[in-house]
Amino acid sequence: MDLTVILVVIAIFCITLYYIRTPGNLPPGHFKFPIFGSIFLLHKLSKRRNHLVFADEARKYGSVFRWYLGNQMFVVLSGMDVINEALVKKAEVFSNRPENKGEVTGATKGIAWSNYGQYWRALRKFTSRALRDFGVGKTSIEEKISFEIQFVIDTLQSADGQPVSISDLIRKLVANVNYEIIFGKRFDYDDRELDRMTELSEVLNNASPISAAIFLPEFLAKLVKKTDSEIEKKRKAVLNDIAKYIGEQIEEHRNTFDPANLRDFLDLYLDVDRNKTDEEDSFINRDSMFWIIVDLFVAGTETTKTALSWAFLYLVEFPGVQEKCQKEIETKINDKAIQYSDRDRLVYVSAFIMEVHRHCCMVPLNIPHCASEDSTLSGFHIPKGTVILPMQYSVSMDPNLFKDPETFDPERFIDEEGQLINNLPFVPFSIGPRVCMGEALARTEMFLVITTLLQNFKFLREDPNIPQSFESDANCSQLNCPLPVKLRAIKRKQTE
Ligand code: HEM
Numbered sequence: 001m002d003l004t005v006i007l008v009v010i011a012i013f014c015i016t017l018y019y020i021r022t023p024g025n026l027p028p029g030h031f032k033f034p035i036f037g038s039i040f041l042l043h044k045l046s047k048r049r050n051h052l053v054f055a056d057e058a059r060k061y062g063s064v065f066r067w068y069l070g071n072q073m074f075v076v077l078s079g080m081d082v083i084n085e086a087l088v089k090k091a092e093v094f095s096n097r098p099e100n101k102g103e104v105t106g107a108t109k110g111i112a113w114s115n116y117g118q119y120w121r122a123l124r125k126f127t128s129r130a131l132r133d134f135g136v137g138k139t140s141i142e143e144k145i146s147f148e149i150q151f152v153i154d155t156l157q158s159a160d161g162q163p164v165s166i167s168d169l170i171r172k173l174v175a176n177v178n179y180e181i182i183f184g185k186r187f188d189y190d191d192r193e194l195d196r197m198t199e200l201s202e203v204l205n206n207a208s209p210i211s212a213a214i215f216l217p218e219f220l221a222k223l224v225k226k227t228d229s230e231i232e233k234k235r236k237a238v239l240n241d242i243a244k245y246i247g248e249q250i251e252e253h254r255n256t257f258d259p260a261n262l263r264d265f266l267d268l269y270l271d272v273d274r275n276k277t278d279e280e281d282s283f284i285n286r287d288s289m290f291w292i293i294v295d296l297f298v299a300g301t302e303t304t305k306t307a308l309s310w311a312f313l314y315l316v317e318f319p320g321v322q323e324k325c326q327k328e329i330e331t332k333i334n335d336k337a338i339q340y341s342d343r344d345r346l347v348y349v350s351a352f353i354m355e356v357h358r359h360c361c362m363v364p365l366n367i368p369h370c371a372s373e374d375s376t377l378s379g380f381h382i383p384k385g386t387v388i389l390p391m392q393y394s395v396s397m398d399p400n401l402f403k404d405p406e407t408f409d410p411e412r413f414i415d416e417e418g419q420l421i422n423n424l425p426f427v428p429f430s431i432g433p434r435v436c437m438g439e440a441l442a443r444t445e446m447f448l449v450i451t452t453l454l455q456n457f458k459f460l461r462e463d464p465n466i467p468q469s470f471e472s473d474a475n476c477s478q479l480n481c482p483l484p485v486k487l488r489a490i491k492r493k494q495t496e
Contacts, residue, residue, distance in 0.1 A: 027075055027380040029057075029066035037068030049472060049480075051364035051393040054078070058394060064378045066386075072098075074368075074387045075377070078394035080401070080425040082378050086369065086388055087432035090377070092116075095434050096370040098387045110291025111437065112299055112367065122280035126272065127292055127437060130265045134181045142340055144180050145445055148173040149452050151189060156457060156489040163462040163486045166312045171305040174445060178300055182293055183249050184264035196245060199238060239294070246290050265293075300438045302479060303362065304445050309485045310360035311353065311450055313468055314408060316459050316487050321410060325349050326454050326492075338451045340444050346451065347420050351413035353446055354420075357396075357428040359408045362480050364393035366430055392427055401425060457489040 030038035044053045057065055058078035066075050077083050086094040095116035099108070107113040111127060114120040135141030152169050172194055176186045179194075187194040253266040262268055272284045315322040328348045329338070343350050369388040376382060397405040401424060402412060413421050429436035436442070453459075461468060473481040 025381040027064040027066045028061045030068065032068040035070065037070050041067045042069065051391060054391055055393060064380050072387060074389055075382060077388060077390045079398065080395050083390045083395065084431065086377055087390060087430065090375060091432045093372055093375045094369050094388055095432065096372045098368050098370045107291060109287055110295040112295045116433065119283050122283040123288055123292055124437065125280065126284050130268050131181065131441065133268065134264055141441065141444060142448065144177055145448050148176050149449060152453065153456055155189065157491060159489065161488050161490050163488055165484055165486050167305065167309040167484045170308045170449065171301065174304045175301050177445065178297055182265040182296060242294060243290060246293055250286065300441065304442045306479050306481045307356065307362050308446060308449055309482050310362065311356045312459060312487060313482050313485050314356055316461050317468060318408060321352060322459060325352055329451055329455050335455065338448060338455065340447055343447055347414060347418060348410065349451060350420050351410040353450065354413045355408060355410040358402065358426060360480060361393050361396040363428065364391065364480050366390040366392055395425065395427055456492060458492055460488045460490065462486040462488060
């Protein structure tokens with residue numbers, strides 16, 4: 001028998017086995033080859049950004065389709081209706097996380113990777129309280145952010161029109177705000193300590209949530225996508241370093257702890273730890289604290305920095321939009337210090353920020369969810385344990401919701417009476433019980449940074465003759481990041 005015949009026989013055997021064992025009414029999609037899963041799709045995913053591949057597949061199979069990595073079934077959700085069905089209407093079933101993902105690092109002990117249930121609820125409640133008590137949603141967080149913005153203004157001013165990496169400056173600003181909330185301290189922008197947490201955020205965000213290293217044995221993962229296993233190794237090393245750092249910070253706080261004066265997130269933890277009043281408090285311990293802090297830095301540094309980097313890229317490449325933002329700030333606020341409460345008056349700036357979220361679609365694929373029991377989506381059978389991938393990109397780029405979705409146009413969020421349209425189904429921070437915990441913080445940071453810097457500077461390309469690319473940085477896999485944004489900032493009084 002020659003090789004072709006043997007391969008044909010194996011293929012027929014696999015297909016037969018597959019159809020015999022597949023329960024009816026699963027969503028349409030890809031065939032599961034033994035060991036690897038949907039190898040043809042995996043091959044495409046290793047060559048192109050995942051959400052772009054999935055968008056093509058959704059055109060072929062529809063708004064709910066399935067594929068496999070190893071033995072694990074994945075279902076991709078495309079379009080607002082089915083995303084809403086899974087994350088809101090059937091939230092009780094579809095709010096778990098895939099187990100394999102967290103097990104690799106231990107991250108199931110934090111908020112972002114723990115299953116929907118009592119433990120997750122206790123951690124979320126504690127963290128919401130901590131974020132609230134230490135400023136989020138209050139003027140005190142605005143003061144912290146404005147204090148950091150002043151450092152960025154000073155740096156831009158001393159650069160005197162020379163190219164500056166705005167991405168880098170913003171990363172430091174955002175990290176310092178997090179440091180203040182959690183550890184009650186900040187660092188100078190040239191202090192290496194400041195890079196420790198930002199490195200963590202970068203490394204963890206760069207590991208794809210559907211990484212082969214998580215769902216396949218290591219030797220097979222290397223064959224599918226070599227870089228995945230390398231990222232996993234780096235991730236473990238960075239986590240060990242961070243564990244040591246957080247341990248030191250807890251000890252430092254314990255030595256200076258005063259229950260009458262809770263200074264930050266760590267003090268709140270020490271307070272709950274010494275005085276546990278209900279069952280939920282028993283989940284707040286050193287281990288869970290470590291993972292909550294990791295989650296806040298990972299979920300809250302690279303994200304806001306990336307969204308702001310995109311914002312400055314659009315401002316530089318669309319000078320007309322930049323001018324309109326500045327004109328509005330000038331007319332409505334002039335040179336008074338801007339506050340978050342001014343956003344209602346700054347309609348065009350608010351529309352610009354919404355369009356940045358929509359057009360760059362920084363989180364094109366949500367953090368994966370998982371089915372906790374057998375259920376249905378759009379009438380298809382979804383077995384317990386299926387990994388669910390809500391595709392935000394499909395909503396942002398839906399031509400039925402947004403005319404000419406590829407065009408960058410803040411005016412689409414302003415109605416004929418000049419009012420902000422904010423009831424469009426549009427989900428950059430996700431929806432349902434697992435909605436982003438840092439939404440209020442991220443929105444405040446974005447608004448204050450953009451408006452205050454626009455009040456002070458005109459932003460220009462690094463080189464006037466070379467447009468900055470809108471291509472995504474291939475090193476980011478979970479987030480859609482721009483290539484590092486460099487620009488020139490000219491003090492506004494000099495230009496007008
Ligand atoms: C522009 C900035 C941000 C965007 C676009 C964003 C977006 C998201 C998205 C899409 C999710 C997944 C929700 C789901 O699974 O359905 C998420 C989860 C999360 N985010 Fe954000 N995020 C941002 C900033 C932040 C900040 C500043 C923090 C905290 C300091 C934060 C903390 C979290 C946490 C803890 C989760 C996990 C929630 C859970 O699993 O219960 N995020 N975020």
